[in-house]
Amino acid sequence: xxxxxxxxxxxxxxxxxxxxxxxxxxxxxxxxxxxxxxxxxxxxxxxxxxxxxxxxxxxxxxxxxxxxxxxxxxxxxxxxxxxxxxxxxxxxxxxxxxxxxxxxxxxxxxxxxxxxxxxxxxxxxxxxxxxxxxxxxxxxxxxxxxxxxxxxxxxxxxxxxxxxxxxxxxxxxxxxxxxxxxxxxxxxxxxxxxxxxxxxxxxxxxxxxxxxxxxxxxxxxxxxxxxxxxxxxxxxxxxx
Amino acid sequence: xxxxxxxxxxxxxxxxxxxxxxxxxxxxxxxxxxxxxxxxxxxxxxxxxxxxxxxxxxxxxxxxxxxxxxxxxxxxxxxxxxxxxxxxxxxxxxxxxxxxxxxxxxxxxxxxxxxxxxxxxxxxxxxxxxxxxxxxxxxxxxxxxxxxxxxxxxxxxxxxxxxxxxxxxxxxxxxxxxxxxxxxxxxxxxxxxxxxxxxxxxxxxxxxxxxxxxxxxxxxxxxxxxxxxxxxxxxxxxxxxxxxxxxxxxxxxxxxxxxxxxxxxxxxxxxxxxxxxxxxxxxxxxxxxxxxxxxxxxxxxxxxxxxxxxxxxxxxxxxxxxxxxxxxxxxxxxxxxxxxxxxxxxxxxxxxxxxxxxxxxxxxxxxxxxxxxxxxxxxxxxxxxxxxxxxxxxxxxxxxxxxxxxxxxxxxxxxxxxxxxxxxxxxxxxxxxxxxxxxxxxxxxxxxxxxxxxxxxxxxxxxxxxxxxxxxx
Numbered sequence: 001x002x003x004x005x006x007x008x009x010x011x012x013x014x015x016x017x018x019x020x021x022x023x024x025x026x027x028x029x030x031x032x033x034x035x036x037x038x039x040x041x042x043x044x045x046x047x048x049x050x051x052x053x054x055x056x057x058x059x060x061x062x063x064x065x066x067x068x069x070x071x072x073x074x075x076x077x078x079x080x081x082x083x084x085x086x087x088x089x090x091x092x093x094x095x096x097x098x099x100x101x102x103x104x105x106x107x108x109x110x111x112x113x114x115x116x117x118x119x120x121x122x123x124x125x126x127x128x129x130x131x132x133x134x135x136x137x138x139x140x141x142x143x144x145x146x147x148x149x150x151x152x153x154x155x156x157x158x159x160x161x162x163x164x165x166x167x168x169x170x171x172x173x174x175x176x177x178x179x180x181x182x183x184x185x186x187x188x189x190x191x192x193x194x195x196x197x198x199x200x201x202x203x204x205x206x207x208x209x210x211x212x213x214x215x216x217x218x219x220x221x222x223x224x225x226x227x228x229x230x231x232x233x234x235x236x237x238x239x240x
Numbered sequence: 241x242x243x244x245x246x247x248x249x250x251x252x253x254x255x256x257x258x259x260x261x262x263x264x265x266x267x268x269x270x271x272x273x274x275x276x277x278x279x280x281x282x283x284x285x286x287x288x289x290x291x292x293x294x295x296x297x298x299x300x301x302x303x304x305x306x307x308x309x310x311x312x313x314x315x316x317x318x319x320x321x322x323x324x325x326x327x328x329x330x331x332x333x334x335x336x337x338x339x340x341x342x343x344x345x346x347x348x349x350x351x352x353x354x355x356x357x358x359x360x361x362x363x364x365x366x367x368x369x370x371x372x373x374x375x376x377x378x379x380x381x382x383x384x385x386x387x388x389x390x391x392x393x394x395x396x397x398x399x400x401x402x403x404x405x406x407x408x409x410x411x412x413x414x415x416x417x418x419x420x421x422x423x424x425x426x427x428x429x430x431x432x433x434x435x436x437x438x439x440x441x442x443x444x445x446x447x448x449x450x451x452x453x454x455x456x457x458x459x460x461x462x463x464x465x466x467x468x469x470x471x472x473x474x475x476x477x478x479x480x481x482x483x484x485x486x487x488x489x490x491x492x493x494x495x496x497x498x499x500x501x502x503x504x505x506x507x508x509x510x511x512x513x514x515x516x517x518x519x520x521x522x523x524x525x526x527x528x529x530x531x532x533x534x535x536x537x538x539x540x541x542x543x544x545x546x547x548x549x550x551x552x553x554x555x556x557x558x559x560x561x562x563x564x565x566x567x568x569x570x571x572x573x574x575x576x577x578x579x580x581x582x583x584x585x586x587x588x589x590x591x592x593x594x595x596x597x598x599x600x601x602x603x604x605x606x607x608x609x610x611x612x613x614x615x616x617x618x619x620x621x622x623x624x625x626x627x628x629x630x631x632x633x634x635x636x637x638x639x640x641x642x643x644x645x646x647x648x649x650x651x652x653x654x655x656x657x658x659x660x661x662x663x664x665x666x667x668x669x670x671x672x673x674x675x676x677x678x679x680x681x682x683x684x685x686x687x688x689x690x691x692x693x694x695x696x697x698x699x700x701x702x703x704x705x706x707x708x709x710x711x712x713x
Contacts, residue, residue: 054584
């Protein structure tokens with residue numbers, strides 16, 4: 001296989017003096033969907049935020065497209081071909097859907113705005129219907145679609161998705177995950193997905209990592225992990 | 241079909257007959273009332289015939305009665321005719337509203353220059369309501385502002401108040417960039433107003449440059465101070481930002497008070513050069529405005545000029561803000577107000593975004609300051625105290641943050657009510673406080689709290705406050 005698009009080597013990150021990440025190694029190959037699953041507080045979102053430089057990694061290195069991004073400020077990292085749909089969606093509630101999407105294209109190069117917009121509207125047709133509506137008036141699922149759409153407007157090579165299924169109805173979750181699969185298969189977009197919904201995430205992903213207490217506890221292909229009894233008992237059948 | 245065509249001639253004849261009778265009655269009524277004028281210019285009274293006026297009056301009655309009685313028998317036709325007339329007039333007016341405004345401006349200027357008159361207040365109010373219904377609120381306010389000096393030409397007191405109001409409108413719009421758009425709470429905006437005023441006063445006195453050279457310089461200085469304030473507060477938000485900006489406003493005032501060699505300290509700077517009409521001063525001598533353009537000298541010329549000057553400056557502020565909102569930097573300000581983390585995650589540099597907001601907001605404060613200095617002719621640190629900042633902020637907040645027209649209305653209401661309640665000087669702040677409490681109860685998000693999208697597909701949709709902000713601002 002070729003060079004990894006994103007490679008995280010021995011990364012540790014701290015909130016004050018508390019270690020949230022303790023030597024994480026993760027690689028994402030071009031064209032892959034890679035997922036990180038784990039319980040609350042395992043450090044999944046922190047890993048996502050550390051890639052984006054907030055907080056910055058205290059140890060280890062993060063490289064994207066062969067460039068060391070470990071110590072770059074957030075906005076410079078996001079100017080490269082990385083886009084993020086952050087946890088809790090964080091769309092701009094008072095701005096319209098269209099204005100939100102325009103904001104997503106703030107760092108896009110060249111005049112491909114209309115084309116990108118058409119792609120987003122094709123992926124999530126509901127957004128086109130809602131285009132003059134305020135972000136804050138959308139339903140949760142629509143807001144998630146908007147957050148993903150906004151991230152796509154910058155023409156990324158790597159899309160970081162932080163808990164896209166958070167607080168959504170099962171039907172909407174399925175819709176969003178099928179959109180993610182579409183993006184990966186049709187657009188060859190590389191996707192790094194942090195999820196609590198382990199079943200859906202592992203079914204979708206080529207490879208997965210399981211995080212426990214700031215460390216990578218297990219890794220493997222999505223299928224392998226789904227079949228592992230530890231994973232099943234901890235994340236899939238735990239409630240039963 | 242046949243019935244209606246058969247009925248038609250009889251309707252027309254009937255109407256004609258009816259109109260003829262009305263015309264004869266009108267002639268009988270008007271022949272002495274309008275037909276003759278009692279003229280006593282030559283010492284003795286004699287009747288002066290006015291046949292044209294009489295003919296016009298009788299003609300109007302005749303034609304009017306004819307139309308009424310013709311259409312009275314055909315109510316549907318009447319409705320159709322009037323309706324279409326109304327709709328087409330409305331459409332025409334809407335279509336050429338800018339031409340109409342331009343014509344009004346030209347008319348206004350011509351009126352002021354050649355035939356200064358005085359329109360009573362009632363006329364102004366009627367005109368205002370007509371404009372508001374006809375053109376909508378914004379053009380109505382604009383038209384009123386343009387016509388104001390004509391209506392109150394002989395009343396410099398009202399002109400003076402209007403100039404103060406417009407100064408606050410401009411300050412409100414300037415601060416609106418920082419507070420309303422970028423969401424950075426600034427309690428020291430008066431500092432930039434002061435910097436603009438002092439830089440204008442000092443430069444104009446030291447180098448004798450004209451107002452039009454010093455104005456951009458004053459704006460530039462104020463913008464520089466905006467960046468200066470911006471740097472230390474980049475990491476701050478909300479309450480902490482408010483405290484630092486409050487301190488900044490005080491620091492500027494105290495420096496002005498103590499740097500006696502430059503600012504003349506508490507005694508202030510006097511005899512600041514007056515604004516000229518593009519180089520022509522408003523003086524009574526041969527080089528003055530009145531003499532150059534062939535008018536009788538009148539000190540009100542200067543006041544009217546100042547009025548239009550601040551109106552233009554305020555409108556420029558408004559126009560620039562509206563344009564900026566459609567540009568990436570303005571969009572980034574609004575996004576920054578909504579969610580700073582999301583803005584960073586989109587690759588926008590929040591530092592630059594905040595600094596540009598501070599700088600541009602401060603620049604307009606500086607312009608307003610320069611205007612203030614040239615209007616007053618005297619400035620001292622007393623004019624730039626904290627209550628001034630609070631008033632401007634109150635205008636922005638009460639007007640509805642981010643809404644241009646709301647800020648303008650709030651500025652008019654607040655400043656004008658200060659003048660109205662001048663007799664109750666001691667209760668002014670109490671009334672002010674009640675007004676604030678009232679607005680917070682009934683319009684918690686400001687007078688005009690809907691945000692108009694800066695891009696829209698087919699039609700503008702303003703969305704009411706309930707959807708606009710959940711839990712913030």
